[in-house]
Amino acid sequence: MDAINNDSHSFARLGQSIITHLNWDARIDFNKKKIFATATYQIKKLPNAKIIVLDTKNLNIRSVVNGNNETLPFELLEPQHFLGQALKIQLSSNTKLISITYETNKSAEALQWLSPQQTADKTFPFLFTQSQAILARSWIPIQDSPGIRFTYDAKVEVPKNLIALMSANNPTKKNDSGIYNFKMEQPIPAYLLALSAGDLVYKPISDRSGVYAEPSVLDDALYEFEDLEKMISTAESLYGEYKWGKYDLLVLPPSFPFGGMENPKLTFATPTILAGDKSLTSLVAHELAHSWSGNLVTNATWDDFWLNEGFTVYFEYRIMEALYGREYSEMLASLSMNGLKEELESLPAEDTRLKLNLKGRNPDDGMTSIAYDKGYFFLRSLEEKFGREKFDLFLKTYFSQNAYQSITTEKFIEILNKQLIEEYQIDLPKDFLNEWIYTHGLPNDSPTPSPEKFKTVDKAILQLLKNMTASQMKDEFKTDQWSTHEWIQFVSELPNQLDSVQLRSLDEVFGFTKSQNSEIFSVWAKVSIQNNYQPCYPYIESFLIKTGRRKFLMPLYTALIQTEEGKKWAKEVYKKARPNYHYVASSSIDELLE
């Protein structure tokens, strides 16, 4: 119960009773933009528990009954900033089942309702959820703590021309009834509850993996994710069996706020990784890796978020290394280090510790490159200290021994001490763990990736600044053969101030403004904003309107608001773009543009 008691982002700890299984019976109403549902829970009650407490946010609760259909008294407590409301239900001595009938509100923050215009095929409406970190409570009354796990099944009714999908066993074809049944037999925390409904088609890649996408997107997606089965078997050969049965990808419309969301059995993915050359598929390796780090072994609270993300970035790079070589994964690691250094400069010191203290704050504040990249470099430094063989064995054992458990940072340190540090008797520098986990900033002896290809890129930049022209650079450095990652390195390492002649000639020779690669375009857009390079602005505008991925939006809006003129322009664009953004993106940008 420790983990639950320490989760400041859930009211459930008040409860002394926990849910063990959810049965969800729902109808999706696109006209009203509401979900009408009955949620029935099996509960485990401590002997003297008289209540159960669930998290809710903006839900209209119609009734609460027990297994005999007898009304149970309930109370919705005062709303608390971003946490929503505790739903306190009185239990009788023999209550084992409770059933809540409710509907969602138009402002349900997890849900994004898209008009046909906002989809790729522009014919049918679309709905998707994003529950992480604490938004599951805005569409299902639930104990919304990563420390509480439950199994679920569901029956979902959607308009007849659409198909519904969940983080569960999924249908692969539309049916005539519009009613779909789901089952998730492994216990998951609430943030992994997911639902999507739209005009979607499916094609398998292997007997356990495949892709769902809108009809016009499917072929591109299949090409991009061709190596999916190879990724799964590579992951298994590193850290043990894939435990969730199927692994499918759902390519969402561009307003999806994240790169990907590791909903079990069905990763939700942004279409911005469809670059046409498989160059951005490390994101899929990342979401897949969450099937171990995160979905199997879960951070107990959002203060321990690095346990989900640091492990996953480490695992992601190991998959990419096994598939495409060390140089490839070193480029990824080096880009991570660049991002981390930038973020370290802008974050308050206390937010640069791995173990966070987010009490009283929105847990989304912890979604920074600290959890991801500092977490990665900590694990990598352990790998380098103990050697890969020992560290891999430790990780494999960690995933299998702690499967379906939620882990605090302190519990992890205990396991690390016992199963790695004491086991192999290797002397670590004094204060090693404390410096990485509880101290701000980056330890001095952090690993520093230095891929050969980036050294060449950095040389090219130096030459360019010594008056080499862009076309000379193209010939001299054979840039025709550069990969996406070399281009990202190149553009993001350009000096902040460039003259307009230089910018124009770079753009003419390398075509950055018209790049179809979202990662390259977004770093170029930032350079363009910093230098007020006007030819790029119309492209920035349409990119900001079309794309809802927070990772791209935040740096661009942040760059824009550095000047008065830029801020004015940003606000105008945002007016047009905001309807296309999910709550987790728009809430961040609302704050930024205030």
Ligand SMILES: [Zn+2]
């Ligand atoms: Zn992740």
